[in-house]
Amino acid sequence: MIPRYFEYYNSVRVVAGKHALGRLPEELLRLGVSRPILITDKGVVNAGLIDIVKEHIEGSGVTIGATYDDTPVDSSIHAVNAVADIYRETGCDSIIAVGGGSVIDTAKGVNIVLSENTDDLMKFRGNNRVRAVMKPFAVIPTTGGTGSEVTTAAVISNPDENIKMQFTTPLMLPDFTILDPAMTRTMPPGITAATGMDALTHAIESYMSIQRNPVSDEFAFTAIRLIMENLPVAVSDGANEDARLAIANAAMIAGVAFSNAMVGVVHAVAHAVGGVCHVPHGIANAIILPHGMEFNLPKVRDAVAGMLLPLAGPDVYASTPKKRRAEKAIETVREFAKELNRLSGLPLCLEDAGVRREQLDRVARVAINDGASHFNPIEIEYKDAIGILVRAYGA
Amino acid sequence: MTSRRQRYYQIKPGRKHVKTAIVRLVMLTLGHAFQTAYRIDPEVKKEVDSWPPTFHVVLEVEPDGPRMTLIKRNGALQYLGEKELYNADVVIVMKSIEFMFRMTMGMMSMPRIVAENRQYMKGDLVLAGSIIRCMNRVQTMMIPVVTGLYIKKVPPLSLRMIKNRIIFWTCGVWGLVK
Structure with missing residues (x-):
């Protein structure tokens, strides 16, 4: 494109x-x-x-x-x-x-x-x-x-x-x-997983943004592939320098992608979750990411489907029917988060991250004012933000 | 014999008088529309009421206008014309008259203007989202049928919106609703 x-x-x-x-x-x-x-x-x-x-x-x-x-x-x-x-x-x-x-x-x-x-x-x-x-x-x-x-x-x-x-x-x-x-060798597994998911979110969101471009797309693809291949290794074996280096590179490459294409709904909501509930940014991103991808699906189905290739590899991509690829990409992100949860205890829902249900209203109101929302393909209104938060609360 | 000055001639920036005049007229209309919307659209009122008690918003075109200045004070949103402010809380700056013109003509939507980096903002970016939501409501009130050319998500047509459009195009456009 x-x-x-x-x-x-x-x-x-x-x-x-x-x-x-x-x-x-x-x-x-x-x-x-x-x-x-x-x-x-x-x-x-x-x-x-x-x-x-x-x-x-x-x-x-x-x-x-x-x-x-x-x-x-x-x-x-x-x-x-x-x-x-x-x-x-x-x-x-x-x-x-x-x-x-x-x-x-x-x-x-x-x-x-x-x-x-x-x-x-x-x-x-x-x-x-x-x-x-x-x-x-x-x-x-x-x-x-x-x-x-x-x-x-x-x-x-x-x-x-x-x-x-x-x-x-x-x-x-x-x-x-x-x-x-x-x-990065001394970084504990929990922080490695959360910061790695932050980088994955940067790459995926830049690929869905209204400001995406051919250069940022290539950076995003490379970052996604590096993270999917190396993050579980870096989390389970922190002394593995190859995996650590791959993740450091992936984070930088994802940074290049999103500083040119910007991020969207996931960051808007995650910033608000961090601001109101003091949940670390990487954890908030990890929880909101699949819900944000689902929210954007009506407008960027082809882009989400395309991400299945770096997310799951060529075999899965080729064996998945074209019309199912977008859902499969989101499912792959969910499975990846679950794997990191098994390896490091990364929270999978807002409740596990210590968010109280009564805080969701305030989070949604803050989220719709976040600068990241301007670059999301779909306008984010209060009811959209609260919908994402409710789904992410006990996911 | 031609002089060096004639041979290596200067290119002066010139002016786009017609486009500037059209943009100026649209900005005047937009200013009045904001003023009107605050009075008749509960969504806009709710957004504006969430801003600090005294708050200045400026939409301007670089390098020297046109400009639209709005001030929230004493429980009202007022359009101050092209008044120049050095302490505005939020300034939305369009980088050239060409793209402001395209936006006003529906040839480029606001999201596309943002995506293509044709504008930038100064000041408190936290309130930019609220201002853009107001702008969306105001544009929906001003522009029937082709609203989708201007904003990402067009609100469903309602009786209230039709009524608001009538009030705006009969009274508000002249600055009579304050």
């Missing part, structure tokens, strides 16, 4: 593979910087992952000018301002984010504050508000799911006003990202 118009952009240099971290100093020096600030969180430090980064810069001429490890679970404007102050005081010249989505989003916010030389991040809320040339920026992800290392968006909360601010601009893209399986 060639759309009559599309845009595609991604400028991030990807360095991926075993011992890829060894390239960190060289990549920084290539950008003309040698004194980065390292932004991370306590979980990453306690897992010993910063020590791995330190090992790779020893004797390289690169000095970590400062290490900020207080990033909160939800990136906040206070953390952004604190890091920016430290950056200025310590004379740093670039930014490295080592962590998951929250750390990476915080780093993106810091880059806006520093590059725009402002102390008011609020001014840059929305799409394409940033105009300044950004500071050199590198990302080393420690989870295989968010894809934030290649996306143009960040969500940062403002606890004083109790709001989450969204920022999107291609200028926020990192200069490079390093995907090294050593950085």
